Amino acid sequence: MRHIYTCIDIGSDSIKIIVCELYQNRYNLLATSTIKSKGIKKGLITDINEAKSCIKKGFDELETMLGFKIKKVIAIIPSYFAEFNMIKGEIKVNEVVKGNDIIKVLQTAMKENDPTKEMVTIIPIDFAIDNEVTNFPLGKSCQDLKSRAIMVTTPKKNIYSVINLLNSIGIEVIDISLGCIGDINTFMDERLEKCVSAVINIGAEKTEVSLYNKGIIVKHSIINMGSKSVDHDISYMYKVDLETAKMLKEKFSSATRTSASLNETKEVKCKDGQVININQYELSEIVISRLDEILTLANQEINKLTSHKPEIIYITGGITNMNNFQQFCREKLGKCAIIGSVNLIGLRNNKFSSAIGNIIYFVNKLKLKGKDYSMITNDEMEILSTPRKNTNDSMLGKIFGYFFGE
Numbered sequence: 001m002r003h004i005y006t007c008i009d010i011g012s013d014s015i016k017i018i019v020c021e022l023y024q025n026r027y028n029l030l031a032t033s034t035i036k037s038k039g040i041k042k043g044l045i046t047d048i049n050e051a052k053s054c055i056k057k058g059f060d061e062l063e064t065m066l067g068f069k070i071k072k073v074i075a076i077i078p079s080y081f082a083e084f085n086m087i088k089g090e091i092k093v094n095e096v097v098k099g100n101d102i103i104k105v106l107q108t109a110m111k112e113n114d115p116t117k118e119m120v121t122i123i124p125i126d127f128a129i130d131n132e133v134t135n136f137p138l139g140k141s142c143q144d145l146k147s148r149a150i151m152v153t154t155p156k157k158n159i160y161s162v163i164n165l166l167n168s169i170g171i172e173v174i175d176i177s178l179g180c181i182g183d184i185n186t187f188m189d190e191r192l193e194k195c196v197s198a199v200i201n202i203g204a205e206k207t208e209v210s211l212y213n214k215g216i217i218v219k220h221s222i223i224n225m226g227s228k229s230v231d232h233d234i235s236y237m238y239k240v241d242l243e244t245a246k247m248l249k250e251k252f253s254s255a256t257r258t259s260a261s262l263n264e265t266k267e268v269k270c271k272d273g274q275v276i277n278i279n280q281y282e283l284s285e286i287v288i289s290r291l292d293e294i295l296t297l298a299n300q301e302i303n304k305l306t307s308h309k310p311e312i313i314y315i316t317g318g319i320t321n322m323n324n325f326q327q328f329c330r331e332k333l334g335k336c337a338i339i340g341s342v343n344l345i346g347l348r349n350n351k352f353s354s355a356i357g358n359i360i361y362f363v364n365k366l367k368l369k370g371k372d373y374s375m376i377t378n379d380e381m382e383i384l385s386t387p388r389k390n391t392n393d394s395m396l397g398k399i400f401g402y403f404f405g406e
Helices: 048-066 099-109 156-168 181-186 225-239 242-251 280-305 323-331 350-369 379-387
Strands: 001-008 016-023 025-038 074-078 081-094 119-130 132-134 144-155 172-177 195-200 207-213 218-225 263-268 275-279 312-316 337-339
Touching: 001 048, 001 218, 001 350, 016 048, 016 350, 025 048, 025 350, 048 132, 048 156, 074 156, 074 207, 074 350, 081 099, 081 119, 099 119, 099 144, 099 337, 099 350, 119 156, 119 218, 144 156, 144 218, 144 242, 156 172, 172 181, 181 195, 181 207, 181 218, 181 312, 181 350, 207 280, 218 280, 225 242, 225 280, 242 263, 275 280, 280 323, 312 323
Parallel strands: 001 074, 074 172, 195 312, 312 337
Antiparallel strands: 001 016, 016 025, 081 144, 119 132, 119 144, 195 207, 207 218, 263 275
C-alpha cells in the first residue's frame, strides 16, 4: 500500500491543500494547490458560495496534477475559543496492549462535555503500563493501562461549518485538527520534547500564539492582526492597491533597517494612475513598524499564558519568508526565536506548516493505534504508480481525531 494523505488549510488569504506520501518514514510532496480566498474572514466562512467555489478550484488543480479526484481530507478548523483540558483514564488489560485498549483508555478519560462544544481530538501525554511510563504502549505486556492526555474542544460551529462545506462538494472529512497542533508537529525535535516552547503563527488576518509543554499544546490565544495589516499600511501610505502593497512587502522590503538601502527605489503605479518611486528604506520602516507591533503583542500573550519563559519560540506563517525576518525576530525576542523551517521534499514555504504538521499528527495517531491507512484507493494508487497521459453515515462518526474509529 502507498500511504497518501491530504490536508486542507482554509485561510483568510489563501486556501492551501497539500498531498503527501509517507515512504520509508519520510514525507514526500506529491501535489499542492494554493487558491486566493474568497468568502472567508479571519479563518471563518462568511460566504458559503464564494468559499465553495474557491475550494473546488483548489481540488480541481490537484486532480489535474494527480490524474484522479481527491475525495478524503484532514481539515484544519478555526481555533477560536478552543480549550485544552487534561484528562486521565485507566483500564485493565488482557496480557498485551492492543490498539483497541489505547482507544478504550482514552474513552474512559473523557469527561462530560459542554453541550455547545465538540471534541476535536485527544492528544496523549503519556501512558503507564503497570508502573512504567511510556509514550508507546502498543504491544507491551501489562495488567493496568493508564493514560494522561489533553482533550481539545471548540464550539460546534467551528467544526460543522467546515465539514458541511467540504461535504457539499463531495469531499469526505476523515479527521479534523487545529493549525496550532500541526505547527508543533512540523517543527518537532528532541529539544521541543523536553522543554516549554511557543509558536507564533502570523497569518493574513490573525496571529495565533500557542504554548507547549514537552511538545504538547496547553494554551492558545489569537491576536486579530496579521500580515494583511502590513499590506494595508503600505497601501495607505503610498495610495496603492493591496496587491501592489503585498508585492512591495514580499519582493522589495526588508525586515531590518540595516539591510534596507537608502538609494534603491522601485517604480509603482498609484490607484489614481500616477507613477511614483518608492524608497526601500522608507518602505521597510513601515513594514518593520507593524511587524514590531505584532511581535510585541505576541510576546505579551506568551507572558499571559505562562510565567515560565519558553526556551524556544518558533515563528511561522508565509510572511516569515521575507528578507531578513530571522534577524528581526532575534532582535525583538532574543536568541530563543527561531524561524520555522518547513523541511518537506519539494516544499519549503512556511505557509504550509499547519497542513504538513497535521498530516504528521494524523499518521502518528495511526501508529499509536497500530492501524494502517491511506486516503486513496488501489485504483488511484495504480494511476500514481504508472506513467500518465495528460487528461482533465453521520459526519463526525468517521473522524479519526476522536480516536474511536475503526
